[in-house]
Amino acid sequence: MSDAPAIRLEGVSKKYRLFASPGQRLREALDPWRRSFHEDFWALHDISLEVPRGRTLGVLGLNGSGKSTLLQIIADVMEPTTGTVEVKGRVAALLELGAGFNRDLSGRENVITNSRILGLTHREALERLDAVQEFAEIGRFFDQPVKTYSSGMFTRLAFAMAICVDPDVLIIDEALSVGDTRFREKCYRRLKSLQEGGCTVLFVTHDRGSITQLCDDAILLHQGRLVAQGSPREVSGLYTELLTTGRLPDDAAAVSVPTPAPAQAAPDADAGGDPVAAFLADPSPEDRLARHPLYNANEARFGHGGAVVLDALLVLDGVANPAAIPSGAVLDIHLRLRFDAAMDPILGVSLHNEQGVLLYGVNNAYLSQELRPAVPGEVRCLSLRAPLPLAPGPVFIELAVASERHRVCDQRSRVLALEILRGGMFLGLADLGFTMQEATSPP
Amino acid sequence: MARPATFPEIWRSRGIVLRLAQAELRNRYSGSALGVLWALIQPAMVMAVFWFVFSYGLRVTSPEGEPAFVARLLVGLAAWFCFSEAVSNGAHAVTGSAYLVKKVAFPLELLPLAPVIAAVMVHLGVLACLVAGLALGGSWGGWRLLHLPLYLAAVSLLAAGFAYWLAALQVFQRDVAQTATLLLQIWFWMTPIVWSFAMFPPEVATVLGWNPMAYVVDGYRYALLPEVAAPPALHHALSFWLTACLLFASGVAMFRRLRADFADVL
Known part of the structure; x- marks a missing residue:
């Protein structure tokens, strides 16, 4: 130097x-x-x-x-x-x-x-x-x-x-x-x-x-x-x-920090070693999302009841609930739901940015993934795999359950917040993964 | 700049003071069709009004006979305008430049000088017109004009002293500039501009003679008007320079004592 x-x-x-x-x-x-x-x-x-x-x-x-x-x-x-x-x-x-x-x-x-x-x-x-x-x-x-x-x-x-x-x-x-x-x-x-x-x-x-x-x-x-x-x-x-x-x-x-995991385990999940197994095995019917480390106190919640989103576990490379993830990483999202009525459930997840722009939204019907019917009192977990090639900045996750007639049971907008860190360089909201090379001229 | 500036730093930044002074003038008249000409038109109009009121309205004549009352009035007004403009704008030198105090490292000691220099630049224009006018009227000072720089320096030093005091205090107490404007008006009438010492009994005239601005005004008249017999008395000259230097030194000292807090307050 x-x-x-x-x-x-x-x-x-x-x-x-x-x-x-x-x-x-x-x-x-x-x-x-x-x-x-x-x-x-x-x-x-x-x-x-x-x-x-x-x-x-x-x-x-x-x-x-x-x-x-x-x-x-x-x-x-x-x-x-x-x-x-x-x-x-x-x-x-x-x-x-x-x-x-x-x-x-x-x-x-x-x-x-x-x-x-x-x-x-x-x-x-x-x-x-x-x-x-x-x-x-x-x-x-x-x-x-x-x-x-x-x-x-x-x-x-x-x-x-x-x-x-x-x-x-x-x-x-x-x-x-x-x-x-x-x-x-x-x-x-x-x-x-x-x-x-x-x-x-x-x-x-x-x-x-x-x-x-x-x-x-x-x-x-x-x-x-x-x-x-x-x-x-x-x-x-x-x-x-x-x-x-x-x-x-x-x-x-201490002035110098050890390699930190940019993460904190979910309150109840760190007991059993593997957080995912612990999460999936937890039968609690209690709504714990408000205690989630990424919980956004300004969530907007709406619904007619019949089903409740209880808790979520986000996992990246074995780390539970990372507050920040690099753009392009693939996040595993595990959700726990409770059903208070019989229904053919529809589960939706969507992402908004800070300005409220919808970045992506999907549900199991769009994904042609049929979910088995729910019975009253049932507590059930569902898992998603979510690649996030998004622009850097805060991202808000919305979780929603609806019945088969598209009657909203529990919709929790902006319920979790996480930060996308800069990965590659691009403009816009999402990295569509373009590639480029020199064209070889025809002989 | 957070710490007090050293003299070499101030000297190196002298070009910036001129720029700030120019900017102050240009800014004041920006958007007007006549631009900086207003700086001359305004004093000219006030002078014309005073002339009309006192010569034709009140029919004042100079007790000294020659020079004519009008010439004495205009010269006195010119010197006063320079002083009052420098002081009243000087009071805003720091508060009006918050953008410099808070954002860039800058020798703040220079700030109060910018409005003083701006006022002097306008004053030079006024003086040029005045000298030309007097010459046309048959009143050419000749070699006497060489005294002018001395009195120009006098009025600048006195104004700068006030500018340092007021600019520093104004940061903490916004009433300072208002009060200064008021006191300047009283001071104007205490100064022999529209009147002369000869109108008063000698005892009163002696007291009024210690006014530092009386020395400046009399000095200007001596330099510009050949009919004026003598320069200001030596004891008045000494007391003026002593006052002005003390005021300037104490103003700068005061400014440097308070300056560390400027960025915190503005």
Whole structure:
């Protein structure tokens, strides 16, 4: 790699002082006896970190975990309360979805001013204008006041500017979550070429797929502390666990994490070794889906009764109920149902994305799979095999049972949530598996 | 930039201050057909109104005889406009630039200078028109004009001192700029622009003479109007420069003490 780290933080902590009013802050700053008028809030505790030159570090953490504060300190916009920060070279930062743009000036003027602030000469700034304009693809809006921009255009311009000033360190705080997929992919490609050119990148995103794809290392912040540091896959696994369970495994306080299973066993299934066998053998008529680790408390439930979806077990490569799975993986879904009336049951499963778009839906009738009639009081398990070549992002599973007359007995929409991680590169909602090769010309 | 900027950093960024000053002007008049010309039209109109009211309405004449009241009035107004514009815009220098404070590493110490420089740029335009007008009217200052940079520096330094104080305080207490605008209006009438010391008994005139802006206004008149016999008194000059330097130094010190909190508050 290289000699000195591009970014070095030692014992960095940040205390925010919370005041009842801005006037109290002024009073404290000017008080001749240095009395205190505030309450403390520690946003960062004792963070020590080194990022070697040319590496890309992903920063993960829940909202309020201190990510943005950390980046603001590295970007030198904010001063740490204690500790030292060393950053080598020109830093371009996209903090909290933005850049230092004056809303009343045009995109062109803002780009020139910001390039100058980042250390370019006036001439250099003018030379790069075309490249910025071309990358941003905002057309005539380039000469309109920034306040007329959509949030997507704003981000495009900010990102285009940041990468065109040849930064040594590039800080991106969730900037890429705005903007359409096509532009995002373009940004990723450009990021790759910046990385190859030796640019050190700090990257905050909630898209765990792009963390694993773009980053060399990752860290996880939780309540202002650096709780994990390691490979992107390991750390994003921990993050997923934090997201779904709200807490970390006890050993995660150690800075380096063991290879984590991005998974947690179903509450009752881990007793017997093989979770699938245990699940299928469990005769309980109790509705346990609300205790499922992937349960979405915002599920929409509807039905006339007669049958109930009791529980589910999702299995990937022997791991029970993984919160995140790579795009293209094949998931085994086992369901337990209870029937309170006699019927010829119809079982349906469908998937929606975050925007509520139906990605795929199917039932046993479509699959020409006849299910044997149910009798009252029966508890029965059914299994599905589900290849998921989907676009990265959250996916919500809907489970439904209906009687033969298409009367809905129990329909649980968005009942389970899981995250699809980036696999191969493609645009759109699903990977249709195209292939390509050079055509050989006929002789 | 979170920590106080060092002098080399400030010096390296001087080009940016000019850009910010230009941007401030362009922004203020963006969308108007006449553009930056408004920066000249506005003071010209106010000057015309004052001229009309005092010369034709109230029929004020200069007790000193020569130079004519009108010339004294216009020169005084020009100097005052520069000062009041720099101070009242300077109060918003940090709050109006939250986009820079929170998003990019930037020597914040430069922010209050941008509105002052913008006001001086407009002022140079006004002065050019004024000097040309006076020359056409037969009142050419000649070598006296070389004194002008001194008084221009004086008004800039005084305004910058206020700008640092007000810009820093305004971040925490938004009433600051409003109060400043009000006090500026009172100060205008305390300054010998539409009146002159000769209208008052000597004891009162002596007290009013310590007003720092009186030194500036008198200095401008000395530099621009050949009929004015003497520059401002030495003791007034000394007290002005002492006041202005103290105000500037304390303003910068104050600014640097409070700046670490700017990003937290804005």
